Amino acid sequence: MLKSRRNEMLVAAVLVAPFVFIYGWMFVYPTLQMVQLSFTNAPLIGPGKWIGLDNYKRLFGDRVFGTAVWNTTYFVLLTVIPGTAVALGIALMVSRLNGWFQSLILSAFFLPFVLPITVVYLIWDWLLNLQFGIAQYIIGPIMGKPMNVWRTIPWFMPGVAIITIWWTNGFSILLFLAGLRNIPKELYEAAALDGATRWQVFTRITWPLIWPVTVLCLTIQLILQLKIFDQVYLFSLGGRTAATMVMVQYIFEQAFQKNSGGYAATVAVALFVIVIAFSVFQYQVLRIRGAR
Amino acid sequence: MPHVELKNVTKRYGNVEVINGLSLAVEEGSFTALLGPSGCGKSTLLRMIAGLEEITQGQCFIAGTEVTDVPPAQRGAAMVFQNYALYPHLTVRQNIAFSLSIAGASREVQNKRVGEVARMLRLDELLDRRPAQLSGGQRQRVAIGRALVREPKVFLFDEPLSNLDAMLRVQMRLELAKLHQSLKTTMIYVTHDQVEAMTLADRIVVLDKGIISQVGTPLELYNKPANKFVAAFIGSPAMNFFKAEIAGRDGEAYSLNLPGGRTAKIVSRGGTVPAAASVDVGVRPEHLKLGPAGAANSHFDGKVSIVEQLGNSTLLYVDTPAGQLIVEGEGNLKIAVGDTVGLSLDPAASHLFGTDEKVI
Numbered sequence: 001m002l003k004s005r006r007n008e009m010l011v012a013a014v015l016v017a018p019f020v021f022i023y024g025w026m027f028v029y030p031t032l033q034m035v036q037l038s039f040t041n042a043p044l045i046g047p048g049k050w051i052g053l054d055n056y057k058r059l060f061g062d063r064v065f066g067t068a069v070w071n072t073t074y075f076v077l078l079t080v081i082p083g084t085a086v087a088l089g090i091a092l093m094v095s096r097l098n099g100w101f102q103s104l105i106l107s108a109f110f111l112p113f114v115l116p117i118t119v120v121y122l123i124w125d126w127l128l129n130l131q132f133g134i135a136q137y138i139i140g141p142i143m144g145k146p147m148n149v150w151r152t153i154p155w156f157m158p159g160v161a162i163i164t165i166w167w168t169n170g171f172s173i174l175l176f177l178a179g180l181r182n183i184p185k186e187l188y189e190a191a192a193l194d195g196a197t198r199w200q201v202f203t204r205i206t207w208p209l210i211w212p213v214t215v216l217c218l219t220i221q222l223i224l225q226l227k228i229f230d231q232v233y234l235f236s237l238g239g240r241t242a243a244t245m246v247m248v249q250y251i252f253e254q255a256f257q258k259n260s261g262g263y264a265a266t267v268a269v270a271l272f273v274i275v276i277a278f279s280v281f282q283y284q285v286l287r288i289r290g291a292r
Numbered sequence: 293m294p295h296v297e298l299k300n301v302t303k304r305y306g307n308v309e310v311i312n313g314l315s316l317a318v319e320e321g322s323f324t325a326l327l328g329p330s331g332c333g334k335s336t337l338l339r340m341i342a343g344l345e346e347i348t349q350g351q352c353f354i355a356g357t358e359v360t361d362v363p364p365a366q367r368g369a370a371m372v373f374q375n376y377a378l379y380p381h382l383t384v385r386q387n388i389a390f391s392l393s394i395a396g397a398s399r400e401v402q403n404k405r406v407g408e409v410a411r412m413l414r415l416d417e418l419l420d421r422r423p424a425q426l427s428g429g430q431r432q433r434v435a436i437g438r439a440l441v442r443e444p445k446v447f448l449f450d451e452p453l454s455n456l457d458a459m460l461r462v463q464m465r466l467e468l469a470k471l472h473q474s475l476k477t478t479m480i481y482v483t484h485d486q487v488e489a490m491t492l493a494d495r496i497v498v499l500d501k502g503i504i505s506q507v508g509t510p511l512e513l514y515n516k517p518a519n520k521f522v523a524a525f526i527g528s529p530a531m532n533f534f535k536a537e538i539a540g541r542d543g544e545a546y547s548l549n550l551p552g553g554r555t556a557k558i559v560s561r562g563g564t565v566p567a568a569a570s571v572d573v574g575v576r577p578e579h580l581k582l583g584p585a586g587a588a589n590s591h592f593d594g595k596v597s598i599v600e601q602l603g604n605s606t607l608l609y610v611d612t613p614a615g616q617l618i619v620e621g622e623g624n625l626k627i628a629v630g631d632t633v634g635l636s637l638d639p640a641a642s643h644l645f646g647t648d649e650k651v652i
Contacts, residue, residue: 184375184377186373186375186377187377187379189344189364189371189373189377190371190373190377190378190379190438191379191390192343192344192363192364192365193342193343193344193364193365193369193370193371193391194365194390194391194394194438194442195365195366195391195394195395196365196390196394197394200394204379204390204394205379208381209380209381
């Protein structure tokens with residue numbers, strides 16, 4: 001008995017070992033290294049001197065870091081809930097279509113998602129170009145003159161947010177459509193017989209039944225958007241990057257452009273804490289909503 | 293005046309015609325079953341009455357009011373779906389109260405009505421559960437409760453028992469019969485199960501490929517089928533059919549030349565058919581009498597190929613010159629496979645069908 005139990009444990013250990021090894025080697029060890037690095041003045045490559053909490057003291061007085069935290073938070077607020085809401089709206093509309101027409105419209109909404117960010121950047125850079133961008137025909141009359149969206153600070157984050165929603169929405173739409181298709185047709189018929197209006201059907205049947213999909217979409221979006229980097233980096237090229245800085249971009253700048261690996265690690269630790277805090281907070285909120 | 297009436301109703305999906313100029317009147321307080329094989333249009337018909345399917349052509353009346361273009365909720369009809377269609381995220385109480393809550397009824401009214409319905413259907417203990425925590429029979433009762441709470445003029449049932457196991461089906465059948473007796477509301481019930489239709493309904497509408505084949509009480513359909521389709525569809529085991537040739541006429545009865553060379557007289561139901569015409573003879577297994585082989589009064593001799601002993605009766609599959617005939621005998625019949633027997637037709641309980649499949 002004891003012997004076979006020991007055998008079992010051995011087999012279990014052997015089976016689990018590859019995962020534990022890779023997880024430890026590729027995730028836990030670098031994370032610990034990063035934390036350790038954040039207490040040094042190391043450059044990008046090579047060791048540094050232990051400087052205690054100096055990096056953290058610097059972090060709290062760092063104006064650009066403050067801007068990066070604010071911009072990232074602002075971007076998350078502009079994209080996560082609005083993007084999910086737009087995706088739900090589009091999915092509800094697409095789900096009313098049938099056959100090949102539905103597939104066509106769905107592909108149209110999904111198409112941007114397959115584009116690499118560089119292509120997305122070029123498309124929108126052309127569209128919004130100050131001299132020949134066709135979007136200026138709309139912006140011009142409204143604002144009185146053509147506007148350089150990427151050089152007007154209050155417009156920058158909302159602009160990137162809209163493009164990000166346009167770019168990544170296809171995936172959420174697809175998730176919502178799958179959720180909507182899982183709702184049996186008979187439930188809508190029963191609701192029609194019970195006298196529910198379209199709005200009542202949505203609030204009392206559709207919305208509660210796709211709540212789990214909504215939670216999934218919000219969580220994926222939150223984690224994705226907290227790590228925003230490429231769009232902001234590309235659209236701010238040549239501009240005043242300090243004003244439009246986001247957190248991952250700041251880590252990149254500190255590590256690869258200013259060669260201060262220690263301080264970059266400190267910013268990364270801060271981002272790590274923020275992502276965990278946000279995720280736990282959102283999870284709790286959604287759990288409460290779901291349990292109701 | 294009929295309580296539910298369909299006038300010349302047609303349903304088309306694109307070019308496919310599912311129901312073709314059908315007219316039907318259902319009396320107030322009756323329990324009417326729409327019976328037919330799958331794909332005959334019976335569910336479509338029910339859904340058109342409910343307002344869930346658009347009527348391509350024709351009119352629908354409920355309680356004297358035309359409802360052809362009236363939204364489902366305003367027709368005064370409640371429906372119980374085959375797969376229950378309970379709202380999975382709501383408790384039993386909320387499911388039953390849904391229509392009241394949608395209409396803005398106060399909490400007191402909702403609780404009172406739900407309480408009444410729950411008592412009637414013995415759901416009191418289950419009110420705070422969700423559909424996933426209920427058994428099939430309990431879910432079915434909740435679905436009925438949801439219909440009851442609306443106090444509809446007409447109940448529509450779309451194969452409500454087909455997802456239940458055999459035991460539960462019999463039990464729910466009884467409950468539905470009791471419910472109809474106590475409520476006396478008009479009920480229209482779609483089923484492909486003739487036993488359900490025969491036991492529950494006071495009137496059965498047999499549908500075949502979108503047209504009404506016959507309307508009548510269960511016994512009318514059983515004893516006087518209007519055509520071969522109804523004759524074959526109603527009754528289990530099914531009616532035996534074989535070909536025979538008309539030899540002559542004697543008042544209401546026709547004499548027939550049977551396969552195998554003997555003759556028989558069968559009473560017609562008033563139809564006429566020319567001499568020497570070929571007809572289909574239909575006879576139910578219990579209307580074939582067993583006797584010794586070669587007896588003077590027997591119509592066929594045959595060899596028993598299968599014996600099924602059911603306890604209260606015995607089914608024999610007998611190979612005769614007219615093909616294999618099923619015979620129902622007493623429970624304690626002492627006949628073995630390979631025995632030769634004589635079979636005689638009951639002339640008053642046999643049916644003649646012409647080439648158009650209509651009864652003669």
